Amino acid sequence: MTVVTRFAPSPTGFLHIGGARTALFNLLFSRHHGGKYLLRIEDTDKQRSTAEAVQQILDSLAWLDLSPDEPPLFQSTREARHAEVAHQMLAAGRAYFCYCTPEELQQMRERAIKEGRPPRYDGRWRDRDPKEAPPGIKPAIRIKAPREGETVVEDLVQGTVRVANTELDDMIILRSDGTPTYLHAVVVDDHDMGITHVIRGDDHLTNTFRQVQVYRAMGWDEPRFGHIPLIHGADGSKLSKRHGAVSVLEFREMGYLPEAVCNYLLRLGWGHGDAEILDRDEAIRLFDTDGVGRGAARFDFAKLTALNAHYLRKADPARLVRETLERLARRTELAVGAHAKARLAALMPGLQERARTLAELADSAAFLAHPRPLPMDAKARAQLTPEAKIALRELGAALGATDWSVAALEAATRAFAESRAMKLGAVAQPLRAALTGSTQSPPIFDVLGALGREEGLARIEDAAR
RNA sequence: GUCCCCAUCGUCUAGAGGCCUAGGACCCCACUCUUUCAAGGUGGUAACACGGGUUCGAAUCCCGUUGGGGACGCCA
Numbered sequence: 001m002t003v004v005t006r007f008a009p010s011p012t013g014f015l016h017i018g019g020a021r022t023a024l025f026n027l028l029f030s031r032h033h034g035g036k037y038l039l040r041i042e043d044t045d046k047q048r049s050t051a052e053a054v055q056q057i058l059d060s061l062a063w064l065d066l067s068p069d070e071p072p073l074f075q076s077t078r079e080a081r082h083a084e085v086a087h088q089m090l091a092a093g094r095a096y097f098c099y100c101t102p103e104e105l106q107q108m109r110e111r112a113i114k115e116g117r118p119p120r121y122d123g124r125w126r127d128r129d130p131k132e133a134p135p136g137i138k139p140a141i142r143i144k145a146p147r148e149g150e151t152v153v154e155d156l157v158q159g160t161v162r163v164a165n166t167e168l169d170d171m172i173i174l175r176s177d178g179t180p181t182y183l184h185a186v187v188v189d190d191h192d193m194g195i196t197h198v199i200r201g202d203d204h205l206t207n208t209f210r211q212v213q214v215y216r217a218m219g220w221d222e223p224r225f226g227h228i229p230l231i232h233g234a235d236g237s238k239l240s241k242r243h244g245a246v247s248v249l250e251f252r253e254m255g256y257l258p259e260a261v262c263n264y265l266l267r268l269g270w271g272h273g274d275a276e277i278l279d280r281d282e283a284i285r286l287f288d289t290d291g292v293g294r295g296a297a298r299f300d301f302a303k304l305t306a307l308n309a310h311y312l313r314k315a316d317p318a319r320l321v322r323e324t325l326e327r328l329a330r331r332t333e334l335a336v337g338a339h340a341k342a343r344l345a346a347l348m349p350g351l352q353e354r355a356r357t358l359a360e361l362a363d364s365a366a367f368l369a370h371p372r373p374l375p376m377d378a379k380a381r382a383q384l385t386p387e388a389k390i391a392l393r394e395l396g397a398a399l400g401a402t403d404w405s406v407a408a409l410e411a412a413t414r415a416f417a418e419s420r421a422m423k424l425g426a427v428a429q430p431l432r433a434a435l436t437g438s439t440q441s442p443p444i445f446d447v448l449g450a451l452g453r454e455e456g457l458a459r460i461e462d463a464a465r
Numbered sequence: 466g467u468c469c470c471c472a473u474c475g476u477c478u479a480g481a482g483g484c485c486u487a488g489g490a491c492c493c494c495a496c497u498c499u500u501u502c503a504a505g506g507u508g509g510u511a512a513c514a515c516g517g518g519u520u521c522g523a524a525u526c527c528c529g530u531u532g533g534g535g536a537c538g539c540c541a
Contacts (some may be wrong), residue, residue, distance in 0.1 A: 010540085010541045042541060043468060048540080100539095102538090105539080106538095109538085112466095113467095116466060117466085118467040118468070119466090119538095120467095120537075137473080140539055157524090158469095158470065161470075167467080172538085177539080179539085181538090181541090182541045185541095201535090202471090202534080202536095203534095203535055203536070204536090206470090206535075209498060227470085229470085229534085234476080237533095237534090238535090244506055267478075268477065268498095269477085270477095270478090271479065273478095273489085274478090274479065274488075274489045274491075275489095275490095276477095276478090276491090277490095284507095291480075294470075295470090295472060295534085296471075296533080297476085298477080300475095300477065300491070300492085302491060302492055306491055313504075354503045354504080364502095413524095414500095425499090425500050427499090428501070429501065431500085432500075432501060432502095434488060438502090441499090442503090444501075445500085
């Protein structure tokens with residue numbers, strides 16, 4: 001049997017980071033088993049579904065390299081099929097018309113809760129003759145769920161999960177307006193799409209018992225289910241906006257790399273020995289449901305950031321130059337032209353190993369694109385003592401006479417310091433302040449080299465004034 | 466309220482009865498390297514929720530307690 005998985009988001013908003021992990025697990029699982037990974041947009045709620053949300057989800061998945069193997073299936077296009085199946089169940093005596101009004105059901109729920117009973121449909125139309133139907137009411141179709149025994153699901157993650165059938169009620173599969181409910185549509189679509197493994201959030205675990213009834217009523221093979229735990233915020237509650245970012249696109253904006261996000265998401269709730277750094281190929285090779293944990297995991301920005309720093313360090317400098325240029329171009333105080341681009345390309349190896357996110361990278365690179373005079377932060381200004389300024393002026397003169405290569409610049413500076421009986425640091429720090437406006441930067445001679453003779457000497461002169 | 470699921474350092478996790486003096490990663494703290502900051506290297510702090518069993522032996526199996534999460538819609 002070829003494995004077929006799917007990710008099935010509803011387009012009522014942006015793609016949640018938890019949804020991204022579900023998509024990742026589905027992709028990894030199918031790839032690991034040599035199968036297919038599909039996408040289904042669950043847009044049957046016409047009030048809340050939007051085309052923008054669909055596009056955002058597609059963009060988010062593409063960014064994370066989690067695009068499906070085939071174009072997405074839109075659930076709304078399959079309503080006729082959903083209704084058809086519901087009517088087949090009706091004909092087979094596995095479903096029935098229910099003439100209750102929403103108000104009536106509401107009352108039923110309220111009374112049950114007041115009396116301390118679970119709020120469930122009491123099955124009042126289950127065996128009633130449709131001839132007794134009240135006039136003028138369009139019926140909904142309910143499934144005839146078993147009332148005795150228990151329903152057991154062998155979950156790939158949670159193990160054997162069982163529930164007494166008395167806990168289940170006869171859920172609506174087709175609304176009175178003829179549209180399918182989620183619980184019904186999901187099953188019909190999963191069956192028709194040939195889904196063999198349903199990997200989704202833990203919050204669907206109890207739904208599974210209801211969905212299984214549809215498979216059984218239709219005599220369809222049931223897929224295997226794997227319910228992965230939800231992601232929580234740092235305080236242990238369900239991850240939401242107040243925990244910081246939750247939208248995948250927000251993570252992109254904050255400067256996280258897609259491969260880092262995927263690696264982090266993979267390790268959130270899944271483990272394989274001591275493996276921490278896993279690229280896509282390695283993840284596909286090792287991923288399986290037996291490595292998925294059963295408890296909810298908390299989202300930790302510190303670890304994501306550490307992982308991001310790792311990937312940033314080994315990323316292709318050319319790629320980072322492009323990304324950084326894009327961010328710098330948004331800053332009006334900078335002059336992002338050919339000079340800046342060349343300087344950035346020259347210094348990127350030194351910059352990228354010092355930044356943890358693309359946002360930090362852009363911050364640390366901004367000095368390269370800043371027109372003179374360069375603004376100084378407080379610590380940098382403190383470096384420029386009267387003595388330091390004198391030394392800088394003389395150093396400038398010395399450097400002006402040297403070949404503008406990193407090695408020559410370093411040699412000249414070391415010779416200069418030695419001639420003054422100064423420690424290299426005593427010269428290098430004021431120089432760093434002059435060149436970068438900061439006390440932290442890549443190796444200072446690399447900076448000097450990247451800046452070029454004209455700009456480098458000019459900045460030294462500015463600072464020596 | 467009812468049902469379902471979960472429970473190892475602060476966080477993510479390894480651990481499938483003896484290999485556990487509980488390992489790794491992140492965070493934090495020292496030291497080291499060093500022109501700064503990072504990175505790297507070395508070392509350190511830190512956990513089996515609790516109570517009963519089962520067993521020669523339990524982080525690992527069973528029961529209970531506590532704590533957390535989820536689901537109970539003509540939403541998805």
